[in-house]
Structures are given as C-alpha cells and as structure tokens.
Amino acid sequence: MKETYDLLVVGAGPAGLMAAKTAAEAGLKVGLIERKQNIAEIKRACSMMVVSLSGRYLGERVTLNPRNQRICFPHYGFSVAYQGPHKNFYTWQICSYKGNKIQIGGYKENLLKGDAGRASAIYNKEVLLGGLLEENISLNVDVFHPYNVLGAIKEGREVKVITREGKTFKGTFVIAADGRSSRLARSLGLNQDRKFFGTAITAGYEMVDTEIPEEFSLFQIFLNEEPLMRAWITPRTADREHFVMVTSINHGADFEGAFERFTRQGIFSPWFKRAEKKRRLSAIGNMFSHIIKPYKDQVVFVGDTIWCKESEMTGAVISGWKAANAVALALIEGKVSEEGVAD
Template sequence: MKERYDVVIVGAGPAGLLAAKALAENGFDVAVLERKKNLSEIVRACGQSLLPPNEYFFGDIFHYNEKDKRFCFPLSGLSFPYAGHVKKLSIWHMFSPGMKKMQFGYTPPQGAPIALSYDKETMLRCLIEDLPRDRVEFFPETEFTDMQLGPGMILVQAGSRQFVSTCLIAADGANSRVVHQLGYNNNRRHIATLHVRSFFLKGFHAPYPDSIITAVAFIEEKPVYLFLLPRPDGDEWNFILLTLEPSVDLGHAYQIITRDERYAAWFRGAEQTRQFAAVEYIYSPVQRPFRNNVLIVGDAGACQELECLGAMITGWKGGLALAAALKEQHLGILPRAIAQYEDWWLNTYIKQYNYQDYLSIFGLAYMFARPDIIDYLFDVMGTEPFPPTFNPYTAVGLLGNRLQGLLSQIMQSRPDIAQQLAATMTQFPSDVIAAAIKTP
C-alpha cells in the first residue's frame, strides 16, 4: 500500500476496472477498493448479456473478435481479452399477461445478433489479469464509508483504512455511496426502487432456444417483469424477476409463476443452481459527472443502469479523461480533458438516451394497468415482427412509431383504450411510475 495514489477507484466492476486500465496504461498509480472478498465473483442479480452488438451504442460499435477472443470497441480504441463462452441471441420474444406476443428480430434470424450472452465472472477475471499490476493495487473487502476533500488531495475512508489520492473515481454502481456523499442525490429525483431476483436454472424447457424471452405478469394485481436469457455455455438459463412494488415477495412470485399454466411447461423439472438478488434505486441521471476532483463513471451516475456496454465505455473514457487531466496538472497547462468528458457524457448519454424512454419499459404496466388492455395492445402491435434489437431505447422508439400508425384502428375498435392512450402519452413515464407506487 502506497502513501499516496494518483487515483482511488471505488468499485471493481466493469466500469471501475476499465477506468483503472486507462489510468495504469498511462503510467498512473491506482488503488481499487472493492467491498467483495472475491473480486471476480458475482453476488448480485445481473442479466449477463451484452447489448446491442448490432448498432451504435454510447458512440461505439461493440463486437466480439472470435478469432483472438477479445471484446472490442473500435472507435474508443479499447479491447481486452475474454476467455469465456459466448452465445449469440438474435430474437427477443415479448409476452403480455395473456400471452399475446411481440417479436423483435426475424425467423429465421437475419444479420448480427441483438445480444451476446456471456459469463461476467470470467470477464471480470480477464479484465483483472489484463491490468498492469505494478500500477494497480486491489483492496478487496474494503468498503467506502467517507471522504474528506483537501487542497490537491482526497482522503478516502474505508472502514478503518485510509487512502490518500489526487482524484477519486466513483464506479460503485447504481446505489453509489460516493455520489450520495457528494450531494448529487439532493438534486436528483428518486423515482422508484427496483427489486430483483435471479435464478440460474438447469433443465429449463425454452419455448424459443437461443432467444431472449420477456413477459409482463401481475402478482396480486402488482406488476412483475420476467426476463429469461440462456447462459453462454450448456443448457442453463438465467431467469430474472423484477418489480417496482416493495410489497411483492419475489421468492413467492417465483413459486406462483413457475406453476402458472401459462409458463409451467417451461419450468417443469427445472433445477435451481444459483440464486442472486439486487435492490437498485432509480434516480434521474447525473447531468455533470465531475465535482471536487471526483469523476463519475458507469451506473453510479445513471438512471438505474447504462447496460454493461455503456458502463464499460464510460469507465474507459472516464479513466482516459482523468489521466489527461493529471497530465495537464503536471504540465501546468490549461485544463480541458474533464470538460471534454462532461461534454461527451451530456451529448452521448443524456441527450441521446433519454431516461424517460428507458423507464417506458417499466412503465408499460402502469400506463395501461389492466392486463386486458396490455393484451389488446400486444395483439394489434405484434402482427409483424419488429426489426431486430434488444436495445431498450431503440425498442421504445419502434414501439412508439408502430403505435402511432395504429391509432386510427384503435380508435375505431377500442375507443376506450384510445382515450387512455391519449392521456398517458402526454405524461412522463417517471411521473406515471412514481404516482402509481407512491414513491416519496
């Protein structure tokens, strides 16, 4: 342990590790603090899918270099080794409560996949092994608790340990303590809290192999969302339950859904091999990700999450920006690196990926709170497949465009639903969700 580091990074997820890579490769000393004992172990629910590899996302086009086994971001000048398995997913099947279906992607599949299923533990292990260890020190079982700002330095408190650095990177995820400590959340809107349970299942009988399956369900009249994705190797599937309703017991929901006649055949005889959980605060996103020599990357500044690819790109670009800023200080030249990162964050994330669009996925069951209305909309909108995507922002745009084209048909066949559509389409999803679950 050094007396002083150039940068302390809080969080050893994909964003934090790629920030460390950028800084270390530019010759700066980095301390990475991680509350887990095993740095590469996954202990919280995660979809473990990389999306979208078939379109631009956060200013880059991600792809998997199969020959050399590397994950690549060509426009960001980033690649790193990945020694695990990958499964290409080309179709997204989306079910309503009454099993009406919409489909993103074509049968048979055409073009590039819409997502890659991967093993996150393997990816984290590869990232850690790829880092220059003479520049990066890891401190597992070390949880950020406080920080004190001084002239040209930050004193980071992590339990009984103290770390001194010139700068700090907040890469501690959706419930970031660093971001909260800096006072950002005083000016962010807390919209809802997402509750998640994930189950790895062996022997799952997939109605559509090598595809993504999602559904909207209601448990005791409360919305619950189902996500099913195949694991990258073997026949395991990742079954994820999500809800914004604090009163819903997702363990109980698992029992109900797996025995429900609509889904029971999928789960008959399936065996749980691992379980995970997560609770994530959903806030309006951070607008300016730098304050008091602390830089925010990844989900720490997002509305719930940036998807893994977005988190990785922000971590890499944030690390490069801070490396350049430290060099500016050494040279005594006018600073611009951090301003460029803030501009990139604003123009790439905030302006291109409206968090209200992201919330529309969760808002569906609140905007149209009756299952029969959701069934009707899925039925009229799902007559033809949508273009292939698993990007939530792209999907919302495609759904909105198709719905606009069907308004006259809906007005004729179901004027009651047309009136409800007219009312909800003028509201922000964040307002609809917050009002429905009465978030303080």
C-alpha cells in the same frame, strides 16, 4: 497510509476495472478499492447480454472478436480481454401470461444466419471481470479488498478515501465506480438535486435443465400478478441454462410467490418441469435522474453511479475508459481541477 496515488478507483465492476487498467496503461500509479472478497464473483442480478452487438449504444457498436479473445469498442478504439464463452440469441419475445405474444425477429431465419442474424449475445460477466482484474494486476495496479468505502474528503491537493475498516487511502484524483447506489455520490451531496422516479426490484435464479422453446431468445412475460410484475428469461452461456427473473417497482410485491407460480403453474410451467435453481441473484436500484455534472472535489463519477438506470457493461466500460484518460491528461497538463478533466 503515507503513499499518495495518482488515481484511486473505488469499485471494481466493469467501470472501475476499466478505469484502473486504462490509467495504469497511461503510466499512472493506481490503487483500486473494492468491498467484495472475490472481485470476479457476481453478487447482483444481471442478464449478461452484450449491449449492443447489432445496433449502436452510447455511440458504440461492440464487437466480440473470438480471434483475439477480446471485446472490442471500435468507435472509441480500445478493447478488453474476454476469454469466455458467448451464446447468440435471435429474437425478443414479449408475452402475456395467457401466451399471446409479439415477437421481434424471426427465430428460424435468424438462427440460420448465425452471427449475422443475432439480436445480440450473452457473455459471462464473471469471466469478463476476472480478465480485467488480471490485466490490472499485470499492470501493477494495487488492488485493495475487501474494503468498504464510506466517503471521500478533499484535503489540500489530495483526496482522502475513508473505509469502514479504518484504513484510509490518498489520491490526487478519485474515480467513483461504486455502482447504482453510490455511497460516494451520496456522501459528496451529488444526489441532492436528482429527481426520484422509484425503486426497481429484481429477484432472479440461474436455472439448470430448462426446456425453453426457441431457447436462444430473450423473453419478457407479463405475469398475472397484482401489482403488475414481469418475468424475464435469458439464456446463460451453458447448454439448457437460463436466468429467470421476476421484477417489479413495488416493494410489497410477492417476488418468491410470483416466481414459484410462474415456474410451477400456468402455461409456462412445462418449460421448468425438470429445472432446478442453481444460484439466486437479486438486485435493487433506486432510479434517480442522472447526475448533470459527474465531478466534485477531484472525484470523477462513472458508470452506474451517475445514470438513472443501468449503464450496462458497455456504458460502464466506455465511461471508465474516458474518465481515466481525462485524469491522465489532467495530470500531464498539471490541471488538478474540474477544468483538467472537463473533456
């Protein structure tokens, strides 16, 4: 391909979609490369909580605005389209497998207060990604998928992005938004100095016809399993639907067995008497210390690519927005360099 983009964005999660949209709004010629066939479809486990509606996270307190159907980031001063449903939840309940619990927030009192009493809300991430994708398309971002990116090489003033399918793309800058196990970070040697803390593994199911008491709550349950495992239950936006995950940092843990024992035996099983599994979503993530300098060879790293854990939708979107603005400024000022995007 002969054409050179001002910016190539690799990965169309919340960070990449936000970066591509922001750069296109700034007048840049943008190409977005994603390995999934269906960009809006979620492949990894996600509880879909907004982090955070009731407190600050990464300097921001997000607002869900049903009037203009946007998720707003008032501190940074931008918003993204979100024409989907949301469901408030009011408490965080931490339980032992015997049912002893510590509860943060009074359920009834908070429920009565409505939005003012919520801990946060569940959104639909697939609707969010779909909305961001539409915004990108309407801004004439060239979206290339499915392409699996193998690496990036700096050649003169350009960066060449290489895909498994044999297609190459050229950009002046690249934003790497390829997530937790970023191939771009690995291929450019950015993982070399990171400390390795372990691997977090999640197996989860979206379940229908659940009967959870105080259902608009987040539950964290310590399971009677060896090695230690936890279950997490969060509402989905539809009625009587929940996302139920079992998690461990031990590879050898019996995830399916623990899930079955939790939902079919013991004191929590009545919650799932009529429940059925709708979709399985799992996730695996190595936990490294964060990347100190998220830049190399005109490639800027954002979102989950650089953190030791998940940056959450909130952090991913903020960092995509910041990186795209930095790239736009660097191009305007003719500083195609680390100095150009340093801010």
